[in-house]
Amino acid sequence: MITIQLRGHCLSTLLHHLHSLNSGPFSSFRVSLSSLPKVVTINSAQNANQENPVLLNYLINTLDFPKPKALAVSNRFPWVRSVEKPQLAVHFFKSIGFTDAQINSAVSNAPQILLADVEKTLKPKIQVLQELGITGSDLGRLMSTKTNILTRSLDKILKPSIDVLNKVLINGIHNGDWLRVLRRCDWVLHKSPHLRLIPNISYLESVGIVGTQLSALLKRQPYLFVVPESELKKLVSRVMDIGFSTDSRMLMHGLHTLGCISQESFSKKLLLFQSTGFSKNECMEMFRRAPALFRTSEEKLRLRLEFFLETVKLKKSTLVQYPTLLMFSMEDRVIPRYHVFQLIKSKKLLEKDPSFYYMMRLSEHLFLEKYISRFTENAEELLMAYKGHFLDVGEE
Template sequence: MQTLKSSSIFSSFRLLKPNSFIVIQYFSASSVTAAPNPPLFNYLVKDLNFDEIQAFSISNRFRKVKSLEKTQSAVNFLQSLGFSNAQIASSARLAPQILFADVENVLRPKIKFFQDLGLMEPHIPKFFSMNSTLLTCSLDKKLIPSVQLLKKALGNNNEDLFKVFSRCNGFIARDSILKLSRNIEYLESCGIVGSQLSMLLRRQPRIFRLRESTLRNLVSWALDRGFSTDSRMLVHAIHTMNCLSEKTFKKKWELLKSCGFSENDCATMFRKAPGLFRVSEEKLKLGIEFFINAAKFNKDVVASHPFLLMYSLEDRVIPRYRVMQIIKSKRLLKKDRSFLYILDQTEIEFLEFISRFTDDVEELLIAYKAHLFPTSSSSEEAT
């Protein structure tokens, strides 16, 4: 085995697998002739500005490629679509074989397929630099049937289809159509259909890539904790548990208990708002402290309205609390409004509520948006 020695202290090393043996080889940019495919390596580095390690890896993988004609043709095609050298490098990092693909028979038809789905030309480079593995899939055997399956689950919404791809790199390309189909069918059998299914697919496409046995275990876990296939919260429980490890989930549970909530309280909070357990520990602590100590809510109220802890303290809870304190101090309301009711209002509804107090509306708006204005100390620092 020949070891490539570096003449520079800044040389890089990489694990390679020639002839199935893992070796550590040192690579030097000053020794182009040491690359397995010098012409290809030289083209990638000098013409496309690939970093030497990536270029070396590609030239090693495609060492038998003698002509650069097909590679140059593929690159010219990508550049004609607006790909920068950096985006070509990103695409090749995920799927280097696209550099050797036939333009007319492979690349152009697949890109046209996505254009027909609504992918606008200015967005093509960014989309495929993150999803270049799609260009390695068979159009007829993989892309078309998979996309049809996804579109059906998404209600034929092409915009949502591209959101799914953006959230899950390699989606479809690395998964079988059968797995995708079976997972969709299983979730539908659990009552997760229509808008709930499309929501889960948009937010957590990785769930649809799970082994069917893993997905079944995830659903069973949720059912064991009080959810049912009739509950609209089941999909949110599955979403949450797919985002968290069991250790993290237990840690959040113990945090709630340490704040004075009982086991039954924790179970109730999870069933009513599974997404609560995706909230950071810091936000949970601050929220509980505010509602119990500042807003003087009873723990039972917080336990029965766990969504309170999911609201933004800075942008929603505290600003509205300030406004209500002013309204109460000035006795502007003939009948008290529940702070729960106030928090549940949309932004438009709350602003309409404030606008009723015409004589005090300016003061109330300033109190509501105070967090958006720089403090005097920060203004002084800026000057």
């Protein structure tokens, strides 16, 4: 049955045209004419008074909504004639520590929570999140942006999905993993786990990503657990084509990186490396050794390549073998250690010049021990060369 809503058209004219459809190719087209006057009346009444002054005033005066936003929200609920439920909802959120700003944000994202039953709907869902270790200010911050979690069915979506993901996260309740996951992607709690979560987890396990690796992938890139399975398989196929294997622990890291960046971004970074003299095979080798390198911005990669290749005069083969050198902070590690490296060379403190890439890879403690404190007569000067940039910043 098709219902036609009339806005400003002459009813008699429309009826005349509809009767003319009784013959010809549209003879099977039928319309419920008896419903037309009713629809016209309802629409006319709604159009005549689109504002809901009760809810509108509450949003403006209590939640400090600007009028345009308050109008947009209140117009969605024209039948509301009392603010009793909104008052109860707001009181509940405040009682568990939500700030006014967080409540405002939550209502903006999912206005329907204002009309939800506190005892039957809101409180049980909040309790489930609290049982996951998300409490206090963390809970308020999460719900201010991921409010749609509170609109999902407790028994059909939230609890079943949590049960599935708890088996992956292992000890997620006790170490903040659940907060980390939901901040990055609350979609893991948006649909029945049978639709995507369970199939995707099964597929990832089938290609060798199991146990702690599966848990790590969920914490780093939860979105991969809710993409269509066909997209996940294409992504895994791309990673395999680059040279990762199902028995390699690096497969998860490669999948994480390709899941984070677009194919266009990946291609641009490949071109950047090739423009500085690396072959495509060398680029792929660097990616296999340090997939996270390709999550670095193009600008940072360009600056680091220039420094290592042109200033330090490091061989390209060294960067291919140790691509993590390009991931260290230039300000806090690379440049300060390079200053020490230059000073040791200029003063000939060692019979053989130190290896810069070896200096770079040392922990802070070992670096200080091997290249600063051991040279007692020059320790102060070396320490100034190493920490001088911090002192300069402090003096400013």
